[in-house]
Amino acid sequence: MSNYSFSDEAIQDLDEICEYIARSNTKAASKLFDDIREKCKLVANFPNMGKSYGRLALNLRGFVVDDYIVFYYPQSDGINVTRVASGCRDLESLFFDE
Numbered sequence: 001m002s003n004y005s006f007s008d009e010a011i012q013d014l015d016e017i018c019e020y021i022a023r024s025n026t027k028a029a030s031k032l033f034d035d036i037r038e039k040c041k042l043v044a045n046f047p048n049m050g051k052s053y054g055r056l057a058l059n060l061r062g063f064v065v066d067d068y069i070v071f072y073y074p075q076s077d078g079i080n081v082t083r084v085a086s087g088c089r090d091l092e093s094l095f096f097d098e
Contacts, residue, residue: 002044002078010071013084017068036065040072040081047074056095 022029043050043063050061062071069087072079085094
């Protein structure tokens, strides 16, 4: 069985995104969180199905849920989600600032 995990940064990203959305629509925030978890379960079974973001970091992949990109690294037993960010964000600074 494949697994997925979240880095501390990804957890912080999700908290901030969901808190922001919940200010105006708690159901939408909950739905986004659930949708991301469901997609993580799927991608964990097929880790190479996401788009390559190798230009940002070696072996980095990602998939889109609503307006957000979920960045992850494939693992032997699934995926490790490293960041979650708006697709409108400056993605280079997200990874080069680390």
